[in-house]
Amino acid sequence: MTSTTPTTISTVKELPPARGHWRNVWARFRKRRLAFVSLMIITFIYLLGIFAPVIQTHDYQETNLRETQQGPSFDHWFGTDRAGRDLYTRVVWGIQTTVIITITSFVTGSLFLGVTVGLVAGYFRGWIDAVIMRIGEVVSAFPDILLIILLAATLRPRIVDLARNIEDSTGINGLVSSGIVDYVVIGIALLPLSWFGMMRLVRGQVLVLRDAEYVQAARAMGTSTPRILFRHILPNVVSPIIVSVSFGIGAIALSEVVLSFFGLGVQPPRPSLGVMIGEVTARGGASVSVLRDHPEQLLAPIIVVWMLIFCWNIVGDALNDVLNPRAR
Amino acid sequence: MLAYIVRRLLWTPVLLALAAFFVFLMGTIAPGDPAELRLGNRATPERIERERERMGLDQPIPIRYIKYVGGALKGDFGDSYHYQGRSVLEIISPRLWVSIQLNIAALIIAVIIGLPLGFYAAKKQGTGRDPTIVISMLVLYAMPVFFTAPFLILFFAVKLHWVPAAGWDGFFSLQIILPALTIGIPGAAIFVRHMRASTLEVIGQEYVRTAHAKGMSDFVVNYRHIARNALLPIMTIMGFTLAGMFGGSLIVELIYGIPGAGRLSLDAIFQRDFPVLTAFVLLGAGMLVLANLVIDIAYTIVDPRIRLQ
Numbered sequence: 256m257t258s259t260t261p262t263t264i265s266t267v268k269e270l271p272p273a274r275g276h277w278r279n280v281w282a283r284f285r286k287r288r289l290a291f292v293s294l295m296i297i298t299f300i301y302l303l304g305i306f307a308p309v310i311q312t313h314d315y316q317e318t319n320l321r322e323t324q325q326g327p328s329f330d331h332w333f334g335t336d337r338a339g340r341d342l343y344t345r346v347v348w349g350i351q352t353t354v355i356i357t358i359t360s361f362v363t364g365s366l367f368l369g370v371t372v373g374l375v376a377g378y379f380r381g382w383i384d385a386v387i388m389r390i391g392e393v394v395s396a397f398p399d400i401l402l403i404i405l406l407a408a409t410l411r412p413r414i415v416d417l418a419r420n421i422e423d424s425t426g427i428n429g430l431v432s433s434g435i436v437d438y439v440v441i442g443i444a445l446l447p448l449s450w451f452g453m454m455r456l457v458r459g460q461v462l463v464l465r466d467a468e469y470v471q472a473a474r475a476m477g478t479s480t481p482r483i484l485f486r487h488i489l490p491n492v493v494s495p496i497i498v499s500v501s502f503g504i505g506a507i508a509l510s511e512v513v514l515s516f517f518g519l520g521v522q523p524p525r526p527s528l529g530v531m532i533g534e535v536t537a538r539g540g541a542s543v544s545v546l547r548d549h550p551e552q553l554l555a556p557i558i559v560v561w562m563l564i565f566c567w568n569i570v571g572d573a574l575n576d577v578l579n580p581r582a583r
Numbered sequence: 584m585l586a587y588i589v590r591r592l593l594w595t596p597v598l599l600a601l602a603a604f605f606v607f608l609m610g611t612i613a614p615g616d617p618a619e620l621r622l623g624n625r626a627t628p629e630r631i632e633r634e635r636e637r638m639g640l641d642q643p644i645p646i647r648y649i650k651y652v653g654g655a656l657k658g659d660f661g662d663s664y665h666y667q668g669r670s671v672l673e674i675i676s677p678r679l680w681v682s683i684q685l686n687i688a689a690l691i692i693a694v695i696i697g698l699p700l701g702f703y704a705a706k707k708q709g710t711g712r713d714p715t716i717v718i719s720m721l722v723l724y725a726m727p728v729f730f731t732a733p734f735l736i737l738f739f740a741v742k743l744h745w746v747p748a749a750g751w752d753g754f755f756s757l758q759i760i761l762p763a764l765t766i767g768i769p770g771a772a773i774f775v776r777h778m779r780a781s782t783l784e785v786i787g788q789e790y791v792r793t794a795h796a797k798g799m800s801d802f803v804v805n806y807r808h809i810a811r812n813a814l815l816p817i818m819t820i821m822g823f824t825l826a827g828m829f830g831g832s833l834i835v836e837l838i839y840g841i842p843g844a845g846r847l848s849l850d851a852i853f854q855r856d857f858p859v860l861t862a863f864v865l866l867g868a869g870m871l872v873l874a875n876l877v878i879d880i881a882y883t884i885v886d887p888r889i890r891l892q
Contacts (some may be wrong), residue, residue, distance in 0.1 A: 289718075393601045397868040400830030401848075405606070405864045408852040409613040509727065513834065516729065517849060532729045536838050550737055557730045565725035 283577045290573030293566035300559060304350030313341035315348045316524045326551065333555045336534065346555045349528040352434075352521055353563070356511045357504055360442045364449035365503060370496065372450070373457025374484045378465050384458070391451045399448055403510055407444040407519040414440050434525045441520050445510055449503065456499050460492045494578040501574050505567035512560055528556040584883055595876055600652060602868045606861045607651050611644065613857040620664045620855060660862035665854040671862045675844065679866065682832060682843035684754045685762055689828055692767030697774025698817070702810060704775065705782035716775065724772030728831050731765045732838040749840040762832075762839045770828045777820055782813040815886050822874040829867065 274282070285291050303310065312332065318340055325335045333342035376384040394402070418436045422428060464470060465488070473487050514520030515529025523530055535552050618634035619626065626634075635641055639650065654660065660671035704716040739761060740748035746757045753759075785791065786809060794804045833845030840846075844863055851859040 389601075392598060393605060396598055396602045396872050397864065398826040398829055398871055400833060401864045401867045404833075404848070404852070405609055405860060408860065409609045409857070413612060505725070512727070512729075513830075516834065517837075517852075519852065536729060536733050550733060553729070553733055557727060560727050561725055561730060564727070565722060568721055568725060 280577050284573055287573045287577075290569050293569040293573075296562055297566045297570065300350060300563060301354050303347050304352075304354040307344075307347040307351040311341075311344040311347060313344045315340065315344050315526050317341070334551065336531075336552055342531075342552060342555055345526040345531060346528070346559060348526040349531060349556060350559060352515075352525065352527045353508050353511055356438060356441050356445075357507045359438065360445045360449055360507055361500060361504065363442060364446045365453045365500065366496075368446070369450040369453030370457050370489070370492075373454040374461055374488065376454065377458035377461025378480075378484060378488070380462075387454070388458075391454065394447045394451055397447075400510070400513065402447055403444045403514065404517065404519060406447070407440055407514055410443055411436075411440045411519070414443075434521065437521045437525065441511055441514055444514065444519075445507055448510060449507060452503065453496070453499055456495055457492055460495060461488055464488050464491055498571060498575045498578055501567055502571035505564040505571075508563050508567075509560065528560055531556045532560075587883065588880055591876060591879065595872060598872060599869060602872070603652050603655060603865055604648060606865045606868075607648050610857050610861045611647075613855070616640075617664055617857075655862075655865065660865075661858045663856055663859055665851070665856040665859070671858045674859060675847065675862060675866070678842060678844045678847040679863075681751060681841065682829070682836065682845060685759065685836070685841065685843060686766065686825065686829055686832055688754065688759050688763035689766035689770060689832070690825060692763055693770030693774055693824070693828070696767070697771035698778050698814070700771070701775040701778025702782050702805075702813065705779045705786060705813075706805075708783060713779075717779070720772040720775045724769050724776075726769070728765055728769070728834050729838075731768060732762075732835055735761045735765060736839070751839075751841045751843075762835045762841060765835050765839075766828050766831050769831060770824055773820070773824050773827070774817065777817055778813065781816045782809060785809050785813045788812075815882070818878055818882055818885075822871060822878050825874065826867075826871050 284294075312330075319335070325331060327334045331341050331343065333346065336342055336345070372387055376387045397405075415436055470483060470487055473483050478487070511520055512527070512529035512532070515527040516533040517529075518533065521527035521530060532553060535549065616631070616635075618631045618638060618640060622631060622634055639647060642650075651661070658672050660675075663669050663671055663674055666674060700716060700720070704713045707713045707716075736748050739745050746760055750758050791804060791808050794808045832843070833848070835841070836843040836845035837849065848860050848863045851857070851863070
């Protein structure tokens with residue numbers, strides 16, 4: 256650019272400095288105050304969960320029958336539950352459970368399975384596409400929550416058996432007690448929720464892009480199919496994927512809480528926000544007395560769930576506006 | 584359009600058969616030998632073997648599947664494992680009826696609140712009221728039913744004593760108000776969002792400007808030109824919204840102690856009564872599929888602009 260004339264240089268100077276696409280996106284995103292604050296809140300909640308072992312004030316299993324159903328105090332910041340366990344510690348560990356499950360189920364279900372299958376279906380079309388779409392239609396014929404409950408209920412005992420067998424044959428202990436089995440069960444149960452939406456989205460984009468001129472050019476030059484899919488097409492689908500993920504995470508987190516609330520997800524004594532809510536509210540009309548006497552125990556877990564869903568929705572809305580300006 | 588309807592009508596039975604196959608498969612994967620579950624753990628091996636034969640469990644899976652689907656078409660989902668000698672249908676029907684009543688009440692609340700509010704927000708676009716409505720509905724939408732249900736119980740039942748805290752006493756009773764509100768509020772939030780978007784779409788149309796230019800009264804334009812056209816796309820999301828609310832009603836039934844299908848299916852899980860659970864899931868899928876079919880076909884007939892391939 257050294258040969259440009261002084262006049263053009265002066266006009267260029269008046270424009271803002273050129274930035275990369277993602278820096279532009281970030282700059283536009285940051286201007287939306289509500290979305291930016293929401294992202295901060297999400298980050299804060301997730302950090303609480305990730306650093307749960309460091310910031311806990313007690314052990315999450317530690318019961319203290321002399322200090323049950325207490326209100327907030329200096330020793331127990333959020334009070335204690337009916338077994339005298341520290342609610343603050345249990346909430347941060349519950350967040351950790353949610354964080355682990357949302358991330359694993361998104362990486363495996365939505366990002367890995369959904370994106371790959373969507374790329375394949377959209378690119379090859381024909382019978383592969385037809386089969387995949389029909390499977391997807393069968394999965395989405397069920398109301399989400401019923402399918403998740405059915406999967407979790409039928410698969411759990413099988414997976415627990417499998418884990419016991421692995422423990423016996425390899426001598427590794429603690430597979431079942433560590434809660435890994437719970438994560439696997441929930442992860443599989445949430446698969447139908449996470450993969451189909453993503454797959455349909457990616458497929459739709461690929462159907463358009465596969466005939467774009469730059470893809471035809473790449474094909475004519477003899478580029479391999481995986482390279483076309485992942486280097487040429489995938490980068491152009493990233494924006495809608497990000498929007499879809501940010502909308503979906505709230506739903507995934509809520510499903511984990513619901514499953515655990517029903518007693519089908521994370522098993523006590525491992526803490527989960529759903530288990531904590533279930534302990535105060537659920538199990539029929541008899542709970543009204545517990546609820547009447549100690550409603551404050553519900554506040555912390557419920558506010559966390561509420562904030563997560565609300566903030567992810569706001570962030571999703573903002574990302575949708577910022578990344579797909581033509582969509583509205 | 585006729586070809587589209589015919590194809591949808593042909594595909595629906597196949598879809599339901601595949602859904603039934605999936606549910607049936609999950610039932611066979613489910614733990615526990617049904618014959619053992621029915622007879623209890625004191626039964627002798629010979630008796631269990633005879634029971635297995637009687638229940639047809641010794642037959643190969645494809646035959647059992649065909650029998651299952653054949654029975655399901657006639658409303659026969661087999662016998663419950665837990666409640667001796669009672670058919671699944673006999674157990675599910677009254678419970679499902681309770682859930683359906685509850686969800687209809689919730690849908691009425693969602694429609695009454697959601698559609699006018701969404702319309703109003705769209706009409707007020709550009710003023711402060713539009714974002715206020717949008718944000719506050721998002722707050723309500725994100726609010727988990729775990730929160731709304733206990734909060735409503737505590738406030739209206741425990742504190743004010745306006746309504747009973749829990750239980751079920753039919754469609755026309757005070758008890759239905761709180762649970763229906765709990766399910767209906769998030770549904771209303773969904774309707775506000777969609778109604779606002781589709782109203783905004785219609786407001787920008789030229790025929791609306793023409794109608795105003797002709798000097799028609801605001802009421803007539805709002806009602807005849809905008810609202811009626813904006814409502815059309817709302818029809819298509821009705822099925823999925825109802826399905827979403829139905830999921831919420833499982834939790835609500837548990838918290839309010841309502842003897843509906845949610846309570847039943849949860850009990851079925853812990854009693855390992857899988858015929859009840861699978862039948863419930865299959866009925867749910869069947870209702871969703873049929874509802875969407877009816878909605879889609881009605882939509883193509885009502886709106887002549889829709890031309891699906």
